[in-house]
Amino acid sequence: MGITIKDVAKHAGVSIATVSRIVNGQTGYGEKTKQLVLKSIEDLGYSPNAIARGLVGRETRTIGVLLPKLSGLFASKLLQGMETAARQENYSLFVCHTDSKEERVIQDIQVLKEKQVDGMIYASDQLSEAQGQLLEDMASPVVFVSTQSLTHPFPYVKVDDYNAAYDGTSYLIKMGHEDIAFIGGDLDDLIAGKTRNDGFRKAMCDHELRVNEKLVYYGDFRFPSGKEGFRQLLASKEVFTAVFATSDEMAVGVLSEAYEQGLSVPDDFCVLGYDNTMAAEMAVPPLTTVSQPIDEMGKRAVSLLLSIRENTKTPVRNIDMEHEVVERKSVVIRENTKGVFSR
Template sequence: MTITIKDIANAAKVSTATVSRVLNGAGGYNEETKIKILQIAKELGYRRNEMARSLVKKSSNLIGIIMPSVSTIFYADIVNGMEKVAQAHGFSVILSHAGEKGNRLIDCLKMLEERKVDGLVIVSIPLKEEQIQAIESLSIPYVLLSTDTKNKRIPFIKVDDYEASYAATKYLIDHGHQKIGLAGVDFSDRVAGIARMEGYKRALCDHEISFSANYIKAGDYSFSAGKEALYAFHAEKTDITAVFCVSDEVALGIISAAFELGIQIPNDLSVMGYDNTRVAEMAVPPLTTIEQPFQAMGEKGCLKIIEAIQQKITVKTEMLPFAIVERASVSKRDY
């Protein structure tokens, strides 16, 4: 079990801010409080954060990036955006992978602590409270990219997944489709999965189109999830004319399975993607999709961290715009 400053604060009956000031020698407390907090920290086995103390005196010009250990293509654009801005401002980045669901995040934090990074960017990892506390104990600027939390004090940069999914579904409806499937969605993903599903459902409801649970196929945003979804639709003889995919990789899986099943895209089935990764325009046919500005997201995230480091300002949340990129995977259907 990781001991956090919150555990010490609870035991000492003081605020976490007071504990942080004592542990980092920042002042603003009496000697009795200092002795009490240090004694409790020792008894609980708290590991003093030497990195945070050193940052008061010296900057390493390093920014840590933590992301899941998955093969999703869009991460490259985010990292490229960060590296571009970092290099322009005399910083370097360190990349670490926190496992498929971010389960190794604490280990990544310890590694970055040892490297004495000045700031931190966390990509597409929904955080638990104990992880948030561990991040905050570093006492360095940080921001989340392409994710958020229920905790309003945590800064993030992302697209509104609900609105983007609503727009994608409406696009298909405007093209004459009423029997629209949803493929590849992770029901346990509070940040992106649920938001994209709810945006899809809301668009159907607003256009008085009945919702069917059979039209939704779960997955993990992957190519294989797309293939499995279309084979399931086919086996169940689902009468969908279009499918909204929660990632471009899912859409490519749908297109691949369609080729194997003799289903023509878009004549028999229209396919809408999400992300506008580099493979979207390489697909056959080229994929109509929702564009997330991943490189801009990386650039903004890195710039906000550098400004926070250099100007001692607070990192603020920012929502970025999405766009529909029209190609050739969606056809107009007349009823």
């Protein structure tokens, strides 16, 4: 098919070794030959074959990314951050959407391994033993982002969900709320489900507030489960003045359902989100939310990966990202909201 280094060598009347050295900016050739070769490259329109390079060299300048789903504001923002950092270092990204399916993850890891990626970034769900083993057997480094492995010692970059949820809850309490509903992820999800729930409960406890079990619902972080969760809250007939949903998507779900039920935020009750994706900004009303620096997390994940790659002797270093609650319009002080089922 294409022009190879041999063609260039022949055209310039030098050996392929010389061409290679020039292309790679090494030393060992004169200025005149360099110009000659450069000219030939230009004339022929040569561009090196990265596959061949990858075969002999040790690297493919490629990193594999595993995400549960690609659509959605969180994943895509994360991916964008990774791509930005990767391109800066001349790496390309293989992206796989695992759909949270065990066997798909396995298959993807296998494929990425065969494709000889220089590293992998795992941003999917909790990993099984089989997956963990597969990852450990990889020659190249693996880093986790926005999740972590409790059973395998992979470095991660993420925010501290427990504390973030704690702070979010405390914010609500500081605003005067006491009857707080909670819509979280499944407790089986030890990373983002249980921790956020624990943070919520601890904050309530620390402020000597009771959590009303009828006002906690466990969803899956997606929009529909936010709607469903809010429906359940209403069905309980319990009074609350605020709901803390541990993802913006779910928070928007409650906004949406509230609208359908003729309830108004923040006049009737308040809602606090989590993530600070674009959904929070675009919501009506704009969501007050616990913010994760998603873009930055993506970037950090690749730089962490790359630094491990160069410096394989350093011990595993995790990166904890900062969270903060960004105030918009969906939460107001207790006095300014009616509360649901309160009279």
